[in-house]
Amino acid sequence: MSGVLILEDGTCFPGKVFGYRGNSQGEVVFNTGMVGYQEVITDPSYAGQIVVMTYPLIGNYGVNKGDNEAIKPHVRGFIVRENCSYHNNWQAEDSFENFLAAHSIVGLEGVDTRALTRHLRSRGTMRGIITTSAGLNKQDFSSNGENLVEKVTTKEIRHLPGTGPKLVVMDFGIKESIIKSLISKEFDIYLVPAWTGAKEILGFKPQGVFLSNGPGDPKDVPKSIVTIKELIGKIPVCGICLGHQLIALALGADTYKLKFGHRGVNHPVKDLLTNRVYITSQNHGYAIKEESLPQDVYVTHRNLNDHTIEGIRHKYLPVSSVQYHPEAAPGPEDSAYLFNHFYDLLVG
C-alpha cells in the first residue's frame, strides 16, 4: 500500500507502508547507526518520534526478545529505504515487519531516506505525518507539548533487589540496558515513577539517586526538576541523557534544542579529565547551554564534532552526568567504564 510522509513544511516523501497500516504523526528524526534497529525502536527516548534510519537495509537479522530495550516500542513510525523481506540470524524470533505490525507501528519503506535526512539536517527536525490517504494539510498537525515522559515512565515503584548499596532510579523512560548495567554493579534498585517527590525518594534511604534517559524536552518535566533540586546536596545524584539535562536545569543551567540532534553510534566524545576519546552511542535532541553553566559546575566531556557539552560534574557536590549512553545498545561499549565512576560517586 503506498503511503507518504508529509513534513510540517509541506515536503512529501512517498513510499510504501509496511508493518501497521495506518496514519501516525510525530517529530521526525534520523539515526545514523548501521546496526541496532531493534534497540532503537524499543528505546523509550524515541517516544513520540518518527525515526528515519539512514542505513538503507533494515530488518536484515529480524528481531529477538533479548535485544529489546523496553517491553514495547515507543516510536510513532519507522522510515527505511528497504524493509528486508527475508531476515536471517540464529537468534531471530520474528521478522521486523511482523514486530512493527504486532505493536501497531507504521513503517514506511522505499523512501529516499538520504534526501529526507539531508532535508532534516538543513532545516532541522520537524513534525511529520505518515499517511496512506491523500489530502492531509497543515491543520492536521497536532501541536507540541504532550508529556512524553508520563507515557513511558513506570507507573509503580519496582524493586530490583541486589546485594550492593541501595539506589533509587528515577525512571523517565529507562532503557533495559541501563537497568542491566546498574544490576551488574549489584545495586539494590528501587525504580520509581518520574513524578516521585524528593521526600519519598529520600524515604528509601538510598545511597544515591540515578536519573535515567527519556524522551522529549527536559523542560516538559518541571516537577522532576524541582525534585532533583531538592535532592542535590543531600545525596549523590547521577544521570544519563535526559537525566543529565534535568540535572543541569536543576543546577540552574539552561538547555536548548539542537537543530537535528545526535542520534547514532559514532559520536566522538572526549573525556576532558583523561584526554581520551570515546566513540559513543547517542540519542538526544537537546543540549546544555554552555554559557548558562553555574560556576560550580564544570564540563567533563565534550563532543568532538560540534563541541557541545557531553558531561558535567559539580565541583563540590557528588553530582555527575553524561549526555550519551555508556550502556550502548545499540552502539560501542567503550564507555561502560562510566558505570564504575557512577558507582564510586554514588557510594562515595
Next chain:
Amino acid sequence: MPKRQDLNKVMVIGSGPIIIGQAAEFDYAGTQACKALKEEGIKIVLVNSNPATIMTDENIADRIYIEPLNVDTLAKIIAKERPQGIIPGLGGQTGLNLAVELAEQGVLKEYNVELLGTSLEAIKRSEDRDEFKSTMQAIGEPIPESTIITDIKDAYVFKEKVGFPIIVRPAYTLGGTGGGIATNEEELKTIVSLGLKASRIGQVLLEQSVAGWKEIEVEVMRDRADNCIIVCSMENMDPMGIHTGDSIVFAPTQTLTDKEFQMLRTAAIKIIRKLEVEGGCNIQFGLDPQSQNYVVIEVNPRVSRSSALASKATGYPIAKVATKIAIGYTLDEIINPVTGKTSACFEPSIDYVVAKIPRWPFDKFPTANRSLGTQMKATGEVMAIERTIEGALLKAVRSLETGVVGLTIKESGSWTEMELQNKLKEADDERLFAIAEAFRRNWTIKEIKLLTGMDPFFLVKIQNIVAMERRIKEQNLTYDLLISAKRMGFSDEHIAKIKGLTAIEVRKMRQSSNIKPVYKLVDTCAGEFEAETPYYYSTYETENEAQFNYKPKVLVLGSGPIRIGQGIEFDYCSVHAVWALQDAGFNAVIINNNPETVSTDFDTSDRLYFEPLTTEEVMNVIEQEKPLGVIVQFGGQTAINLAGELHQLGVNILGTPVDYIDAAEDREKFEKLMNKLKIPQTQGKTATGVNQVEEIAKELGFPLLVRPSYVLGGRAMKVVYDMHELAQYVESAVEISSKHPILIDKYIKGKEVEVDAIGDGENILIPGIMEHIERAGVHSGDSMAVYPTQTISNKVKEKILAYTEKIGKALRIKGVFNIQFVVAGEEAYVLEVNPRASRTVPIISKITGVPMIKLATRAMLGKSLKEMGYPSGLWPEPDYVVVKAPVFSFEKLSKVDTSLGPEMKSTGEVLGIDYNFAGALYKAITGAGNKFPLQGQALVSLAPKDYEEALPVIKILAKSGFSIVATNSTAQFLKSRGIDVVNTNDPVDLLQKEEVQLVVNTPSQGRSQNSKGFKIRRLSAEYRIPCFTSLDTVEAYLKAIDVAKNNGKLTYNAIQDYLNVDTWARVRAGM
C-alpha cells in the same frame, strides 16, 4: 600530542611490482601518505622498484629511488640519504618485512633511523605466529586450535589431535602464498612442505578449520594516546575457507545484530590496544553462524588491500590518517578531510551498500586451477556502491568487464545438474553465476545454502535478481517494471538482452519516461554533516546531489580493475591526465571502479564517479556533467573500447579522432593504410570463418602468429608451427565468426622494439625507443626491455622514427600512441599500433623526464608541442641505461604454464637503472624478486629446435660456474658438442630435492600439462627456482652475472640525479 617537530626527512618504502596479493592498493596508500607528509613539510625519500606507480612521481616525493627492494639496496640509500624515520606500514607485506629486516640487521640503529608508527615489537606481536597466539591468549581472545611447526613431522602429530580439515598458513607471506586447506594426509604433506619454503622464516601455522563460519573484517585505527576507532566493518559473502582477497565482500556487515557486532568491535579494540599498533590495522574474525562463538583469525598491522577498500567504501582516508599518527598526531587532532569540519576521531557511518568482487586472471589462463581456497588468486578487484545489495552486486559484476550481462555467463545454461551442484560446493570464480543459475532452475534456498555455506540473507538477494529477470521476461516493460528493474540495479543492456531489444532502445524508453539515475555523495557520515569532497555514485532515487556547474570540464575514463595486460600503469596515466587538466584550468571528472587506485582517491579529481565503465553509465555521467569532451586514451583498452559507441552517441572524444582510432585497431583498414604509406608490416590476414584459416596459412607459410582481433595483453595469442597446431588453436582457443575474426600473421623471428610517442596533430615527439630483450613472439608485457636500445643500428632507428612520424601524422594522432616493431636485418616491420597510452608510458616519462601524459593531454586540448616548448623527433638518449623486467605470480596460480609466449602472463614489472647495461640488468632481475644464483647445478631441457642456438649460451653458463644437468636428449646433444654434462632421467626429483639452482627449459610445441617440461616449469615456480624459458633471457642473465659477483660497481642514484645531470642539462643547452 601534536606533530613531532624533530622530523624533517622520512623514508617511504613501496611494495614493489604488482603481484597477486599486492596490487595497486599500496601505490594508493603510499601516495596518500606522501601527500600527508608533504602537507607537514617533511621531505620524502621514496624507494620502489615499480616504475608504473604514482608515488614515484616527482611531485609526490622529493627523492625517488627506483631500485630493487632488498635490504642491501635500502641500506645503501639510507646511508646516502640519512632519513630520520621509516614508516613501515605503508608498503604492504613487502615494505613491512623490509622494515623488520632493516631493524633486525642493525641498519636502522647504525644510521639512527627510527621506525615511525607501529613499533618493531608490535609488528612481531601480530606477525609472528607464536607471539600472536600467546598475546591473544593473554587477553582471552579466542583463536582456533593451532600449532606452529618448522618440521613436517609435527604436522602429523597435530592432525592426530584436531583431525581434518586443517588450514596451513606460512608465516611472513602475502596473499596466503603457500597456504591451503588439507583434507587428507597427502594434501597435508604437499601443502606443509611448500609452506615451509614460502615462509621467510621457515615457519608454518597449522590451524583447526572454521570453514563455513561467517568471515568478518574490521579496520581499526589507534593512536599513541590509545584512542581507537573502527573505520569500517566488512562481511564476506563467501564464508571462512576462501581467502578474503578472493571473496565477494560487502560493507558494512549485513547479517550481524548490534550485540554481535559490538562483541567483535570490542574485541578488535582490545586486540589493537594489546598489540599497541599505532596507525591502522586489519583484523579478521570467524563468527559461528549458530552462536556467539568467534575466533580471531589474523591481524595485519599495516595498511592493506582491505584498508584501501574500507577507505573507498567509507570515504575515510586510512593511509593519510595513519601517516599523521606516525608523525605524532593523535586522532582527535586530525580533522576529517571529507567534511572539513568534524573530527577524524569518529567512526564513519555509511548509508549505502558496498560490494567488492575480485578480478581473477582465469580468462588468461584457461588451464589454471580455478578453485578458490586460502591462497589468493585474484589480480585485482572492483567495488560498487548502491543503495541495495542487488544493485551493488550487479554494478560490481558490470565493472569486472568480463563480458557478462547480469548474472548469466556463457556456460550457465549448459551445466548439468551435477556440474551445478559441484560448482556450488567447490568454490571457483563462477560460483556467483552458479547460484543464480540454481535459482533459475528453482533450486531452494536451503539446498543452495547447504552447498555454498553462504548466509541465506545473501542468497535471497540473488534470488531477487533472478525473479526480476523472470518478471522482465514474462511481463510487458511498463513504467513500473522498468523503474523496479533499474532500482534493483539492472543495466539497460541486461533488460534489453532479456527482452530481445538493444540497450539503446531501452535507454530511449527510459529517457522518454524520465527514468534516470541520481547521484549521491560518499560523505563518511550518512548525511549527518555537509561534506566537501565530490565523490559520487549513482542510484535510482529522487534527490540528485551532484549539482550541475558551468565550469569547463573534461571527463577522463579510468581503466577498471587490475588484470593481466591492464595494470597500474593506466591509473598512472589517468591521474596524470587529471593533473594536466587541472593545470590547464579545467575541472577534471573521473569515472573508475577500482578501489585500489589513486585515481579513485577522494581528492584526486574535481569530481569522482565510482561507476562501472560501460556505455550506459558513462553516458549517464556525461549527461549529468556535460563535459567539453572525453579522454579515452589513458584508460587502457577499457576506455578505448568505449570510444566508438560514445562517438556514435554524439560525445566529443578528445584527441585522436575516433575514425582514426578505428583505423589503427581495425586490421584491414590498418593494412591498407600501411600499404598506402609504404611502411613494411608483417604479412597477415583476417579469417572470419574456420574454412579460411587453412587457406591463409598455406599462403603465408609457417610459423604463424594467431590471435583474435581487438585484444588486450595478447589474450589467446599463439605462435603455431604447423597445420596441426593451427587446427587445434582454432578449435579450442577461440570462437571465430564474422563479428569475432581471428588474425593470422607471418611470424618474423627478430628483435622487438617499442615506441611511445606524442602527436599534436602536426608533429610527433618520440620520448624513447625501447628494445626488447626477448625476441618477437614473447609478449611485450612479458619481455625484458632496455632503454636506450642496445643493438639497434642508427639506420634502423631512423627508419623507426620516420615510420612513427608517418603513422602518427596519417592517424592524426593528438595525444599518445604506441607502436611495436619487429626488427629483422636492417628493416623494421610494424606489428601493431595502439592509439592509446601503453604499459611503458610511465617508464619512459620517468626516465626521460618528458611528462608524456601532460603533453598528450594538452595536445588534446589544442596546444602544439612547439607551444609547450617541446621539439619533434627523437628525444636525446641518455648515458644511463634502464631495464624493465616483468614479474609473474606463477607460484600462486597452480597448473599455469610458466613458459613465455605471445600470451601475456606477468602481473607487474620493475625497473633497473644504472650507468651500464649489465648493472641495470642485474637490478631489474633481482628487483623482480628473482634469486640470482652464481653457481650450482643448472638443469637444462630444450626443445630440439633450440639445440644449436642454445649451445653458446650453455657454454657460458658452464664457464660461469654452473655444472650442467640435462634431460636425456638434450644431454646427448650437449655431450656430442663437448659440454660436460650429467644426464638425468628424473628432473622432477632433482627439483624436489632442491639440488638445482637454475633451470633452462625451452618448451616443445605441445605444451601439454602432462609433459615433463611443464612439470619442470611448474616445480621451478613453486620452489622459486629461476627458470628461463627463452634463451634471450638466459643470455641477459649471463651478462649480469659479473655484476652479481661484484655488485660494488652499482650506482644508487635518485631519479632526480640521473635526470638533472643528463637530459635536462642537454635540453636546456638546446640539445
